[in-house]
Amino acid sequence: MPDIRPGTDDGLAPNRALWDRWARIHGSTPTDRFYDVESFVAGRQTLRALERDLAGEVAGRDLLHLQCHFGMDTLNWARLGARVTGVDFSPIAIERARLLAARTGLPATFVEADTQRLPATLAGRFDLVVATYGILCWIGDLDAWMGGAASALRPGGSLVLVDLHPAFQAVATLDPLVVDWPYGGGEPHHETLTATYAEPGLSLPPQESVQYPYSIGEIVTAAAGAGLTIKHFGEHVAAEFDPRGILSAGEDGRYRLPFGDSHLPILYSLRAVAPDRA
Numbered sequence: 001m002p003d004i005r006p007g008t009d010d011g012l013a014p015n016r017a018l019w020d021r022w023a024r025i026h027g028s029t030p031t032d033r034f035y036d037v038e039s040f041v042a043g044r045q046t047l048r049a050l051e052r053d054l055a056g057e058v059a060g061r062d063l064l065h066l067q068c069h070f071g072m073d074t075l076n077w078a079r080l081g082a083r084v085t086g087v088d089f090s091p092i093a094i095e096r097a098r099l100l101a102a103r104t105g106l107p108a109t110f111v112e113a114d115t116q117r118l119p120a121t122l123a124g125r126f127d128l129v130v131a132t133y134g135i136l137c138w139i140g141d142l143d144a145w146m147g148g149a150a151s152a153l154r155p156g157g158s159l160v161l162v163d164l165h166p167a168f169q170a171v172a173t174l175d176p177l178v179v180d181w182p183y184g185g186g187e188p189h190h191e192t193l194t195a196t197y198a199e200p201g202l203s204l205p206p207q208e209s210v211q212y213p214y215s216i217g218e219i220v221t222a223a224a225g226a227g228l229t230i231k232h233f234g235e236h237v238a239a240e241f242d243p244r245g246i247l248s249a250g251e252d253g254r255y256r257l258p259f260g261d262s263h264l265p266i267l268y269s270l271r272a273v274a275p276d277r278a
Helices: 012-025 037-041 049-055 072-079 091-104 142-152 216-225
Strands: 062-066 083-088 108-112 126-132 153-164 171-174 177-179 189-193 207-211 229-236 255-259 262-264 267-273
Touching: 012 091, 012 207, 037 072, 037 091, 049 126, 049 153, 049 267, 062 072, 072 083, 072 091, 072 108, 083 091, 091 108, 126 142, 142 153, 142 216, 171 255, 216 229, 216 267
Parallel strands: 062 083, 062 126, 083 108, 126 153
Antiparallel strands: 153 267, 171 177, 189 207, 229 267, 255 262
16 A cells, blocks of 8 residues: 655655656557557547547637646647647656647647646636546645636636546455555555556656545535536446556446446546636
């Protein structure tokens, strides 16, 4: 179980170092099929139905992608006609995103910034703010993150958030069933990582990480506290992929988290709307 250190904590520096490392590796090795940059450049769709349905028609709309990593999904939104801006705190990721945009010829702006402290220049400029898969567990100040997302929206604009469900994050192994992660609370958890989710078999030097568990109630409350109105909240027991590499696909090709005779949710989805000030 990760070491839990209660109290005030700032994981920004170790997490940036971790994501700088991953940004150098992801999509740059011949064995990385998780990102598969070459097929993306050739036109492969990286976005999943869940976030596309929540976002709706994006052509001609201004879209801000938070924690964009090296920009593949950001540029996929551009392929769908959105005017896109991607934000990430890793300078290596932003550099790679700009190179990928140049390679694909897709128009995009990439900004190096902490998503808990978005630049004032982004305020009130976007119809959509999007963040997907592996987002809030890296955020030490959930209220600041939600406040920044809300401030970036135009009146009536939408935040679209799709992330791993807290119940799924709590599970370490299925057979035997081991739960070693709190359901919520937001306390910093320090863990030393020697691999990357994109290539679990690749051995890397030890690197500290800090992650934060949030419950569904804490996430929804933070969105409401930022002045957003929740229009949709979904908990999804089946997914197109296994975000953590611990599930098996069913006969229908979808992944589920078994729990007795039922299933626990793998993902949640949220769409929240900024107030119309007109």
